Amino acid sequence: MSATHTDPVPTRRRVVDSAQYGLAAFLAVVGAVVVWDATTLEKGFADQPVQPYAMPYVVGAGLLLLAVLLAVATACGDVPEAEEGEDVDLSGGSDWVTVAKLTAVFVLNVALVEWLGWAITGAILFAGSAWALGSRSWVRDVAIGVALSLLTWYGFYVGLGIPIPAGVLDGVL
Amino acid sequence: MDLLLEGFQTALTPENLLYAVIGVLLGTAVGVLPGIGPAMTVALLLPITYNVEPSSALIMFAGIYYGGMYGGSTTSILLNTPGESSSVITAIEGNKMAKAGRAAQALATAAIGSFVAGTIGTVLLVLLAPTVADVVVQLGAPSYFAIMLLALLAVTTVLGSSKLRGFIALFLGLAIGLVGTVTGQSRLTFGSPLLADGIDIVVVAVAIFAVGEALWVAAHLRRRPLEIIPVGQPWMSKADWGRSWKPWLRGTAYGFPFGALPAGGAEVPTFLSYLTEKRLSKKPEEFGHGAIEGVAGPEAANNASAAGTLVPLLAIGLPTTATAAVILLAMQSYGIQPGPQLFDNEPELVWGLLASLFVANLLLLVINLPMAPLWAKLLQIPRPYLYAGILFFASLGAYSVNFQAFDLALLLAFGLLGLAMRRFGIPVLPLIIGVILGPRVEAQLTEALAISQGDVSTLWSEPVAVVVYVVIVMIALLLVVAKVRNRAVAQREDVDMGVDA
Numbered sequence: 197m198s199a200t201h202t203d204p205v206p207t208r209r210r211v212v213d214s215a216q217y218g219l220a221a222f223l224a225v226v227g228a229v230v231v232w233d234a235t236t237l238e239k240g241f242a243d244q245p246v247q248p249y250a251m252p253y254v255v256g257a258g259l260l261l262l263a264v265l266l267a268v269a270t271a272c273g274d275v276p277e278a279e280e281g282e283d284v285d286l287s288g289g290s291d292w293v294t295v296a297k298l299t300a301v302f303v304l305n306v307a308l309v310e311w312l313g314w315a316i317t318g319a320i321l322f323a324g325s326a327w328a329l330g331s332r333s334w335v336r337d338v339a340i341g342v343a344l345s346l347l348t349w350y351g352f353y354v355g356l357g358i359p360i361p362a363g364v365l366d367g368v369l
Numbered sequence: 370m371d372l373l374l375e376g377f378q379t380a381l382t383p384e385n386l387l388y389a390v391i392g393v394l395l396g397t398a399v400g401v402l403p404g405i406g407p408a409m410t411v412a413l414l415l416p417i418t419y420n421v422e423p424s425s426a427l428i429m430f431a432g433i434y435y436g437g438m439y440g441g442s443t444t445s446i447l448l449n450t451p452g453e454s455s456s457v458i459t460a461i462e463g464n465k466m467a468k469a470g471r472a473a474q475a476l477a478t479a480a481i482g483s484f485v486a487g488t489i490g491t492v493l494l495v496l497l498a499p500t501v502a503d504v505v506v507q508l509g510a511p512s513y514f515a516i517m518l519l520a521l522l523a524v525t526t527v528l529g530s531s532k533l534r535g536f537i538a539l540f541l542g543l544a545i546g547l548v549g550t551v552t553g554q555s556r557l558t559f560g561s562p563l564l565a566d567g568i569d570i571v572v573v574a575v576a577i578f579a580v581g582e583a584l585w586v587a588a589h590l591r592r593r594p595l596e597i598i599p600v601g602q603p604w605m606s607k608a609d610w611g612r613s614w615k616p617w618l619r620g621t622a623y624g625f626p627f628g629a630l631p632a633g634g635a636e637v638p639t640f641l642s643y644l645t646e647k648r649l650s651k652k653p654e655e656f657g658h659g660a661i662e663g664v665a666g667p668e669a670a671n672n673a674s675a676a677g678t679l680v681p682l683l684a685i686g687l688p689t690t691a692t693a694a695v696i697l698l699a700m701q702s703y704g705i706q707p708g709p710q711l712f713d714n715e716p717e718l719v720w721g722l723l724a725s726l727f728v729a730n731l732l733l734l735v736i737n738l739p740m741a742p743l744w745a746k747l748l749q750i751p752r753p754y755l756y757a758g759i760l761f762f763a764s765l766g767a768y769s770v771n772f773q774a775f776d777l778a779l780l781l782a783f784g785l786l787g788l789a790m791r792r793f794g795i796p797v798l799p800l801i802i803g804v805i806l807g808p809r810v811e812a813q814l815t816e817a818l819a820i821s822q823g824d825v826s827t828l829w830s831e832p833v834a835v836v837v838y839v840v841i842v843m844i845a846l847l848l849v850v851a852k853v854r855n856r857a858v859a860q861r862e863d864v865d866m867g868v869d870a
Binding site for chain 2: 215216222223226227229230233234237238244245246248251252255256258262266269274276277278279281282284285286288290291292294295298299303305306307309310318321322325326327328330331337340341344345352355356357358360361
């Protein structure tokens with residue numbers, strides 16, 4: 197049946213998604229940590245039918261096994277089906293720069309939120325994320341960010357009765 | 370019946386009605402909006418459970434769940450890029466209809482079909498859930514243990530194309546569920562008091578659903594604007610009605626049982642409904658070119674399955690879809706444990722919730738038919754603002770759990786995990802179900818063995834448990850058979866390719 201078959205696509209087996217080895221390594225590390233942690237647990241009460249380390253051993257061993265299976269599957273040419281969506285365009289490459297920028301904005305929020313308070317860092321988070329995603333109208337981004345963070349702060353305070361820590365703005369808000 | 374009428378009294382108070390309206394509006398909006406679905410929305414709204422009445426919050430969440438199913442069809446039809454996996458099938462015929470200038474009819478049959486299916490599904494839910502609860506309440510820990518194992522296995526293997534990746538997600542979820550000091554000793558806390566109480570599932574859910582998705586989209590943001598087909602007021606001719614009503618009913622018949630089974634999900638029933646309509650249609654040649662039956666059936670199926678998933682959620686406390694999992698989290702944050710006792714312990718809440726589902730369905734029909742052109746406008750929201758907004762509310766949701774910057778760091782870490790999972794095609798649902806059910810599996814096993822004083826045979830001492838184990842073995846066998854067959858096919862193809870070369 198394949199005499200007239202002239203498919204230019206090379207054999208499936210050649211394709212190896214080497215990044216998947218990284219995922220397999222990650223699974224192996226998590227599995228090893230889970231097992232190692234289980235070995236540090238002490239035997240519980242004698243009448244405790246399921247010892248505290250029982251589940252961790254099962255889960256850790258499972259993760260180690262899956263790591264091996266994934267590595268083998270990858271070597272055999274198993275390729276993942278990346279997730280699609282309305283705004284997702286998989287035809288081009290992946291734009292990791294944008295992800296790095298977003299991560300940086302996020303880290304900034306983690307570092308500053310306890311000092312500056314949500315009302316300020318929330319605005320930075322929104323404006324920074326919008327910038328990272330390609331918006332270039334600075335004034336509007338910051339204005340929306342400030343409005344959102346103030347609205348949510350007062351919304352939580354008045355509407356839900358939860359005071360979000362105000363940080364440096366303590367007493368101002 | 371009296372209970373249901375009392376439920377309507379709960380659901381129709383002005384306050385709860387307002388929450389229902391907010392719920393269906395939000396649900397439709399997020400169903401239409403790209404990149405954000407009902408599970409993510411409920412996860413982002415979990416902070417409101419701190420100060421809103423349980424019945425009001427759950428009524429709103431149920432509205433979001435039903436609304437998301439409606440809104441998803443709008444994008445499928447007008448954009449040909451389904452946002453929810455449950456409306457993938459709708460896009461096949463729906464978008465063809467829209468391109469042929471029949472967008473209004475496609476939207477109408479989707480909305481009315483969803484209403485019909487949602488209403489029938491809710492009636493079945495009202496009839497079934499208390500009965501199931503009566504049966505389940507007599508089960509002991511061994512049966513619960515077996516049912517949870519089945520749910521974990523089913524969610525992992527039935528959905529998605531790669532079983533290996535399903536199990537990877539499940540075991541990562543189970544590992545996250547281990548963290549904490551539930552068993553009396555601290556596991557995987559690395560000596561940190563911040564982890565002693567375990568990782569807050571709200572943070573995990575928001576991170577995996579919202580942050581992971583936003584980062585994934587950010588890495589692949591579509592630069593070309595999407596082609597949106599303009600649409601007017603949805604309406605149907607008499608002929609369209611005649612062609613639609615049977616598929617609605619058949620779709621409902623597929624959707625509800627699949628939703629109610631532990632494997633859950635709307636993907637399989639929508640697909641089956643599509644195949645059935647194609648086979649039964651008097652005009653099979655129209656399929657592939659915009660057959661209205663191909664929209665009516667699957668749309669009814671996905672709404673009926675949404676109603677079906679509430680059966681195991683309310684009667685057993687078993688979530689089978691992502692949205693149901695997050696609604697379960699909301700209940701737990703109120704200290705309410707869904708399950709067989711729920712109908713006795715919280716009758717007002719349950720029946721109010723059930724009654725509100727009828728209200729939500731009617732509201733959805735009313736707001737969807739006239740407002741479809743307006744919803745379509747939502748698709749034009751600037752993407753930087755949409756995804757910046759998602760990150761903003763995700764951070765707020767995670768921060769508001771304990772007001773600790775540490776939770777935000779966890780949010781980022783799990784968000785990056787969510788990004789990696791999307792990159793490597795690893796399904797999200799098994800992870801979330803693993804985090805939720807993992808500790809409960811361990812607790813049921815402990816309870817069963819404590820009662821039997823360590824005698825393992827107690828695990829198959831109940832008839833229900835035995836039946837469930839038989840089902841588990843059958844699923845496992847089917848998987849092995851399918852695998853062997855696939856391998857045989859693959860080898861044959863390889864031989865063919867060898868001939869080519």
